[in-house]
Amino acid sequence: MSRVEELPDDFDESLNLNPPPAPAYAPPSAPNLLPTASSESTPFPIDATRLEPNGTTPALPPHMASVRSHTADEIVQMMNRTPLFMTSLESTAGEDGDNMELDALRALQYEGTPAEVAQGFKEQGNEVVKLKRWKDGKEFYTKGLAVLVQREKDRSLKSPDEAGKRLSIAEDEAEIGKEKELEEICYVNRALCNLEIKNYRSTTLDCASALRLNPKNTKAYYRSSLALFALDKVLEASDACARGLAIDPANGALKALAIKIEARQKSLRAVEQKKHKREQRTQKEKLMLNTALRARNIRTRSTAQPPDMEDASIxxxxxxxxxxxxxxxxxxxxxxxxxxxxxxxxxxxxxxxxxxxxxxxxxxxxxxxxxxxxxxxxxxxxxxxxxxxxxxxxxxxxxxxxxxxxxxxxxxxxxxxxxxxxxxxxxxxxxxxxx
The missing domain is CATH 3.10.20.90 (Phosphatidylinositol 3-kinase Catalytic Subunit; Chain A, domain 1)
Known part of the structure; x- marks a missing residue:
């Protein structure tokens, strides 16, 4: 089993990762994941409502009918959703082009346990992130998460007897713990990628997922605070930073961020105070003006369409x-x-x-x-x-x-x-x- 490697807080500045060990798996030739077409199967579902009946011509064969009942754009779209013809992940269903089921399917071409496969994706992500290829890194971490999430789904569908056999033979508690640790790291590292490409909301969601697995992950607090600070959500950023410092008071990255947040808070408080003073001054001026007009018995009236007097006023x-x-x-x-x-x-x-x-x-x-x-x-x-x-x-x-x-x-x-x-x-x- 390869050791777990997590990106440090200041990774985007230093880009100095320890070299990962050799992967514990080898990619064999990719198997054919698609079923072969048979005489009973059709390449696309048949939409009978689009086939015009004609008594003078025989019915089309199923394969031809499945093609004729769809437009060219629809056929291209359906083909792009299958691994054999897919050109990009963005063509698949899912938010931000993510397709967890497809990623899990691709992972089947690798040998090893789910933790080993996810470890391989994580290490590939680390390698491309060294080169600041943030989008590629995000995709590798997403693939690793797809394997782990799918494994968790499979585990939850097992019967109690099957689960007991599995734990006694191959998946003991240590293996499950390793998977959870890898899942936490993939979330934290993907949060860094999202942070660098300015997907700040996705950053906070990844950090929240990591913290659900480990409430003491200071990197998750740090990156979440950075994203919130970039969105100018100063109170939320301050809270995330404070929680991280409560766990690790000596964390240099969090302490430096706390100073920036405090400076921003002071600036916002000063702006708010000036705004409040202006509002108070305006209210007082209005009150004094109305009092002066009443004292002199001067009446005023406004219409629905007053003229534009610019800065001229009583x-x-x-x-x-x-x-x-x-x-x-x-x-x-x-x-x-x-x-x-x-x-x-x-x-x-x-x-x-x-x-x-x-x-x-x-x-x-x-x-x-x-x-x-x-x-x-x-x-x-x-x-x-x-x-x-x-x-x-x-x-x-x-x-x-x-x-x-x-x-x-x-x-x-x-x-x-x-x-x-x-x-x-x-x-x-x-x-x-x-x-």
Whole structure:
């Protein structure tokens, strides 16, 4: 019996395996595993529903009928599921191209006990893994597991009398223990292959299978922790690493990984704390803003389709959470007589309309220079559709605090009209509202 060889934790870095002993088995010529075709057998199952009946022609022979009742793609697919015509494992049924029954069938061409055959597959896996051929290594370990799993199935189907004979003659408890040990090692080594090809979920599943066989396998904890860490499942990775260190406190690979995990945890905690502080700050700012609006009797309303104001919004300045701060409003200055507008991003509650028109005038589109501070009036619409005239010396805050006035979608709308034409515009507005 060859000795059991397990890949170390840092194998993917050092690639320094002890040379394995010569295998205890020799591959003879491969037997013919497929039954030969007979006159009674057909190469494929016959689908009678696809054969069109025709009274003028005789029925097809069974071999021809089995071919004619399937499409070319279906025939290729069925052929790829048989060992004689198979081109790759990916064409077989099973997750990730694994076919445990096929692997067990292939293993029959080797002499020796199941443990010896699995040991051979395991050693071949180790050899290709030395060359960093991770996918090939995974396939060899999978074949070894297929032999061991199939052996366990066969053992469970034996009757008590047959089991007793078997144990007394060839399969004593030591042999069963050897199989379990090999199964554990194949799972752990396949976990390394899955880890290297970034199949992180498969890595954790292999490690879990190894730990069911041996709860003290530190390599399984280490590789499972690495996979979880790669998935940024920091809490789970930390737990797996801690369990491994509880078994082997001096394990250098686990201790180094624990340091990385702790650093990541600190980083995530810092990000979470900043996020929490931002959320608290946002909530406090919102509370202070709502309190300030209520204190000034300013009403707001939102519609189903608010305009995109980018970063312009009602806010308190200079400190959004200070009760002594001043309310600032986005204000649109509308010139309805000429279908023009201006936008003031931060209009203080203490400002008057003329204080902003001083730097807005003259208007670039006002070719007649009609818009001057002495020739304009200001009006705001109420929530009921009426109009309020805004005095030139009245602050915005006082206007917004009047009954009936409301801010829609966070934007104050102020109409700027020429005095000479204001009355006509107001009458037109009344007629429009009436309609």
């Amino acid at each position: 806010h308190l300045s200079p400190d959004p959470v200070a009760p002594t701060s001043t309310l600032m409003f986005p204000v649109v200055l509308l010139y309805p007589l000429h279908l023009q507008s201006d936008f003031v991003k931060a209009f203080s509650e203490t400002d008057t309309v003329p204080s902003h028109l001083e730097y807005v005038f003259p208007l670039p589109w006002d070719e007649k220079h009609e818009y001057r501070l002495g020739s304009v009036e200001f009006y705001m619409e109420t929530g009921s559709g009426g109009l309020i005239k805004v005095g030139k010396k009245v602050s915005l805050g006082k206007v917004l605090g009047r009954p009936g006035v409301e801010i829609v979608d966070g934007v104050v709308r102020m109409n700027v009209l020429l005095k000479a034409r204001a009355a006509g515009w107001i009458e037109e507005m009344k007629v429009r509202k009436g309609r």
